[in-house]
Amino acid sequence: MTAIKESSTRNFNKGVALTSCPVTFVMEKIGGYWKPIIIYHLMSGPKRYSELKRAIPQITEKMLIQHLKQLQADDIVNRVAQAVVPPVVTYSLTKPGEDLFTVLDSMVDWAVKNGSV
Amino acid sequence: MTAIKESSTRNFNKGVALTSCPVTFVMEKIGGYWKPIIIYHLMSGPKRYSELKRAIPQITEKMLIQHLKQLQADDIVNRVAQAVVPPVVTYSLTKPGEDLFTVLDSMVDWAVKNGSV
DNA sequence: ATGGTTACATACTTTGGGGTAAGTACTTGT
DNA sequence: ACAAGTACTTACCCCAAAGTATGTAACCAT
Numbered sequence: 001m002t003a004i005k006e007s008s009t010r011n012f013n014k015g016v017a018l019t020s021c022p023v024t025f026v027m028e029k030i031g032g033y034w035k036p037i038i039i040y041h042l043m044s045g046p047k048r049y050s051e052l053k054r055a056i057p058q059i060t061e062k063m064l065i066q067h068l069k070q071l072q073a074d075d076i077v078n079r080v081a082q083a084v085v086p087p088v089v090t091y092s093l094t095k096p097g098e099d100l101f102t103v104l105d106s107m108v109d110w111a112v113k114n115g116s117v
Numbered sequence: 118m119t120a121i122k123e124s125s126t127r128n129f130n131k132g133v134a135l136t137s138c139p140v141t142f143v144m145e146k147i148g149g150y151w152k153p154i155i156i157y158h159l160m161s162g163p164k165r166y167s168e169l170k171r172a173i174p175q176i177t178e179k180m181l182i183q184h185l186k187q188l189q190a191d192d193i194v195n196r197v198a199q200a201v202v203p204p205v206v207t208y209s210l211t212k213p214g215e216d217l218f219t220v221l222d223s224m225v226d227w228a229v230k231n232g233s234v
Numbered sequence: 235a236t237g238g239t240t241a242c243a244t245a246c247t248t249t250g251g252g253g254t255a256a257g258t259a260c261t262t263g264t
Numbered sequence: 265a266c267a268a269g270t271a272c273t274t275a276c277c278c279c280a281a282a283g284t285a286t287g288t289a290a291c292c293a294t
Binding site for chain 4: 149150177180183
Binding site: 021022023024025026027031033036037040075096099100102103104105106107108109110111112113114 | 138139140141142143144148150153154157192213216217219220221222223224225226227228229230231
């Protein structure tokens with residue numbers, strides 16, 4: 001076990017840059033491979049866990065819940081579980097989550113204008 | 118050396134999802150920790166390599182040129198070098214690069230509304 | 235001739251995101 | 265009795281991104 005240097009750039013960034021740069025703040029929330037894809041699928045309405053899984057066949061279950069939990073912690077998605085068997089868990093976008101539409105939309109705009117698809 | 122499975126999700130994604138999802142397309146260009154920060158600093162006008170370095174003290178030189186080269190390859194920044202000594206290299210945003218303002222701006226909007234800063 | 239400046243390059247290491255595979259709890263259908 | 269469905273959990277592995285550290289070429293000023 002090698003101790004991590006207290007003065008490392010990594011540590012410095014964690015404390016300063018991450019919270020002070022709004023763009024990085026957003027990247028923290030919707031960055032990564034799967035998050036925008038999950039959010040996109042929730043934009044067409046609330047979905048069950050299994051519906052999301054079927055909608056995004058390439059994602060592994062681990063990645064799916066992992067990101068759903070993170071999005072939940074970031075107040076981007078809501079989780080509603082019914083105490084029945086088999087379990088029924090529904091995910092939906094929160095208000096902040098829905099507001100991300102503007103962001104994703106501007107991204108799509110740019111992508112379309114600049115050679116994607 | 119273990120061979121990578123041809124059918125792995127990783128490979129599948131490289132070929133399909135990356136190019137077919139416009140949001141992921143944008144993430145490929147401006148995702149990562151430093152890229153948006155570099156782009157942000159270029160939005161206030163062309164900058165020399167050394168000016169960027171001073172403007173972003175926490176970045177290492179390796180990260181700086183690495184991302185500048187990538188942004189160049191993605192046609193987001195221009196590089197103009199003067200054949201003098203000591204070298205003078207100026208980086209500026211291309212048209213697509215400037216168009217990212219809309220995207221970054223919507224991110225900042227969202228961040229401000231949702232608890233950043 | 236030595237140090238400073240500028241814009242890189244390169245070898246090595248660490249870290250975290252993502253992938254694979256397998257297991258769990260509970261109940262219904264056959 | 266056993267497979268199947270639902271919503272997870274867990275252990276383990278791999279690789280790419282990021283960080284650390286050092287070197288280089290060219291010239292100028294002292």
